[in-house]
Amino acid sequence: MDWSLLLQLTLNGLIVGTLYGVVAMSFVLIYKASQVVNFAQGEFLLVGAWMCWWFLTEWQLPFYAGFLFTLVFMTIFGVVLQVVVLRPLIGEPVISVIMATIGLGIFFQALMKWIFGVFAKPFPPIFAVERVNVLGLEVQTVYLMSLGISLLIMAAFGWFFTASKHGLAMRATAFDQQVAQSLGVSVPKVFAMSWAISATVSAVAGVVVGVVNGVSSALSFYGIKVFPAVILGGLDSILGAVLGGIIVGLLENWAHYIDSEWLNWGNMFQIAPFYALVLILLIKPYGLFGTKNIERV
Amino acid sequence: MNAMTPCGDFRTSYAADTTIFPTRNSRLALLIGIVLLCGAPLVLGRYELSLLINIGFMGIAALGLNILVGFTGQISIGHAAFFGLGAFTSAYLHERFHIPVMLCIPLAGIVTALIGTIFGAPAARLKGLYLAIATLAAQFILEDFFARARWFTGGVAGRMTESPVLFGFAFDRDESFFYLTLFYVIIMFAGAANLMRSRDGRALVAVRDHYLSAEMMGINLAYYRTLSFSIASLYAGIGGALYAHYLLFVSVEAFNILFSIQFLGMVIIGGLGSVMGSLMGAAFMVMLPEVTQWGADLLAGGAIDRALRLGNSLSYLREMALGATIMLFLIFEPDGLARRWRLIKAYWKLYPYSH
Numbered sequence: 001m002d003w004s005l006l007l008q009l010t011l012n013g014l015i016v017g018t019l020y021g022v023v024a025m026s027f028v029l030i031y032k033a034s035q036v037v038n039f040a041q042g043e044f045l046l047v048g049a050w051m052c053w054w055f056l057t058e059w060q061l062p063f064y065a066g067f068l069f070t071l072v073f074m075t076i077f078g079v080v081l082q083v084v085v086l087r088p089l090i091g092e093p094v095i096s097v098i099m100a101t102i103g104l105g106i107f108f109q110a111l112m113k114w115i116f117g118v119f120a121k122p123f124p125p126i127f128a129v130e131r132v133n134v135l136g137l138e139v140q141t142v143y144l145m146s147l148g149i150s151l152l153i154m155a156a157f158g159w160f161f162t163a164s165k166h167g168l169a170m171r172a173t174a175f176d177q178q179v180a181q182s183l184g185v186s187v188p189k190v191f192a193m194s195w196a197i198s199a200t201v202s203a204v205a206g207v208v209v210g211v212v213n214g215v216s217s218a219l220s221f222y223g224i225k226v227f228p229a230v231i232l233g234g235l236d237s238i239l240g241a242v243l244g245g246i247i248v249g250l251l252e253n254w255a256h257y258i259d260s261e262w263l264n265w266g267n268m269f270q271i272a273p274f275y276a277l278v279l280i281l282l283i284k285p286y287g288l289f290g291t292k293n294i295e296r297v
Numbered sequence: 298m299n300a301m302t303p304c305g306d307f308r309t310s311y312a313a314d315t316t317i318f319p320t321r322n323s324r325l326a327l328l329i330g331i332v333l334l335c336g337a338p339l340v341l342g343r344y345e346l347s348l349l350i351n352i353g354f355m356g357i358a359a360l361g362l363n364i365l366v367g368f369t370g371q372i373s374i375g376h377a378a379f380f381g382l383g384a385f386t387s388a389y390l391h392e393r394f395h396i397p398v399m400l401c402i403p404l405a406g407i408v409t410a411l412i413g414t415i416f417g418a419p420a421a422r423l424k425g426l427y428l429a430i431a432t433l434a435a436q437f438i439l440e441d442f443f444a445r446a447r448w449f450t451g452g453v454a455g456r457m458t459e460s461p462v463l464f465g466f467a468f469d470r471d472e473s474f475f476y477l478t479l480f481y482v483i484i485m486f487a488g489a490a491n492l493m494r495s496r497d498g499r500a501l502v503a504v505r506d507h508y509l510s511a512e513m514m515g516i517n518l519a520y521y522r523t524l525s526f527s528i529a530s531l532y533a534g535i536g537g538a539l540y541a542h543y544l545l546f547v548s549v550e551a552f553n554i555l556f557s558i559q560f561l562g563m564v565i566i567g568g569l570g571s572v573m574g575s576l577m578g579a580a581f582m583v584m585l586p587e588v589t590q591w592g593a594d595l596l597a598g599g600a601i602d603r604a605l606r607l608g609n610s611l612s613y614l615r616e617m618a619l620g621a622t623i624m625l626f627l628i629f630e631p632d633g634l635a636r637r638w639r640l641i642k643a644y645w646k647l648y649p650y651s652h
């Protein structure tokens with residue numbers, strides 16, 4: 001047993017897990033508000049990270065300005081996608097909507113590869129100090145930043161849904177669209193807003209991952225890792241998404257540990273969450289916090 | 298000219314209602330089509346033939362997916378993994394047990410169907426997006442298995458296969474392999490068309506249209522969902538086996554998620570719940586990269602080409618075309634090419650007196 005490696009991996013798992021949690025949260029946001037399963041969530045991270053990279057390296061903007069521009073761009077991007085692609089599909093069967101988001105995903109992944117190439121490109125350094133010492137463990141500053149930003153986003157989500165007017169309108173729409181509409185909530189606006197928020201928040205996660213690992217098309221895999229997280233937590237639970245994300249982050253790092261110590265199969269890191277996903281679907285398909293769907297004829 | 302579709306509803310019996318060919322001319326048109334296709338190797342070059350063969354085995358696999366998605370309403374994002382399973386099974390059976398390739402192809406279909414049943418039985422509890430996510434997981438798990446199981450797939454190096462031989466005649470050239478593919482296409486498509494007018498086929502459609510009502514009418518949901526999964530795997534397996542023995546080499550990396558999405562794209566572009574639509578969708582999907590290539594060639598050397606770096610990034614352009622086509626079809630023609638085809642037939646029905 002290599003205790004320090006286990007501890008390090010656990011810490012990694014927690015940090016990556018909170019990021020998964022953030023992405024899963026924005027996935028759940030779209031699902032709750034507009035009943036769309038977004039297979040292009042990973043591409044939000046990808047587009048956001050590449051945009052920020054482009055602002056920082058090509059335009060030589062300072063980090064905060066580039067970051068701000070990225071957020072503005074992603075907000076518009078989310079609204080445009082919703083209006084152009086998803087709005088015509090309202091009322092279509094679930095497979096059409098799923099396929100449309102898959103098509104979106106492929107399109108933007110290929111577009112980013114075309115514009116920026118396939119190789120990972122590093123962000124310009126943002127922090128003066130590269131590592132800090134936390135309780136005897138060497139932690140990269142960017143990891144701490146990532147953890148901080150994730151927690152901040154989660155807190156903001158919490159405030160948004162419990163205290164702000166738009167957040168309440170969104171919850172009302174998720175609960176019952178017709179009733180919400182009769183109370184004066186503009187449902188198309190809520191749909192567009194949910195996509196805008198989701199795209200923006202995912203882009204923040206994308207920038208954070210890009211700062212840590214460099215920007216490459218591997219980012220879009222986060223969008224697929226989201227599925228184990230949201231299924232585990234329950235598809236329509238924000239809290240579940242956060243917990244699911246953290247559990248998946250820990251799970252893949254522990255699977256990596258077990259694999260490197262005893263099994264030596266390789267690739268367990270990537271594949272373990274999917275085995276977990278199948279198991280969860282068989283045992284408890286509505287997840288930890290999801291509402292069980294009762295259907296009537 | 299007598300029409301492909303009758304001018305009205307003249308059906309007076311159930312038998313007439315379930316007939317595949319509504320008029321004598323539609324039957325004739327199919328026969329003429331098959332005869333023309335039989336003559337194709339005499340006229341067409343190798344390139345066109347290889348496209349047709351590709352359309353053939355892709356169409357078979359797409360038809361399987363259409364039975365699952367279009368007729369039963371179950372989504373699968375892991376079809377390419379089963380296609381790959383068929384390809385590897387056929388190659389493995391031939392190399393390990395020295396079974397003639399001609400027998401390996403149907404055997405691979407059956408083995409894939411059995412494994413599909415194993416995957417499908419738990420999936421029968423799921424529907425809609427839960428099933429989509431479960432099959433997505435199956436795709437990654439099977440892909441991982443392909444990369445790991447060197448005894449079965451040859452690992453990273455891939456696996457060589459051999460051409461089918463029948464009574465000493467080898468189907469090792471495009472001209473001869475074309476007939477083998479055509480044979481399987483006819484068998485599989487006739488099978489699907491007949492399945493859809495049988496009791497089981499109607500049960501599948503009932504499960505799609507309203508599964509709760511179907512269950513109340515006594516249709517065993519779990520049984521028919523699993524059955525549909527098995528049939529889809531059978532078609533994928535046979536398509537994959539043909540693919541393996543046509544290319545003579547199967548690589549582990551070929552059966553990735555993008556390939557699965559291509560199959561879904563074929564089904565959507567062709568038309569959900571349309572037998573012939575699957576073939577049209579496959580033809581569209583096989584032609585799409587060729588057309589992209591053709592367009593890029595046309596622009597090659599020009600100012601647009603230099604500005605956009607078209608030559609080096611053709612594979613991305615293809616992927617973009619794939620994504621964009623899927624989206625455009627979903628938005629503007631959700632019923633696919635099959636509906637276009639029906640509209641064309643309806644237009645010519647009363648020609649020149651159509652209103």
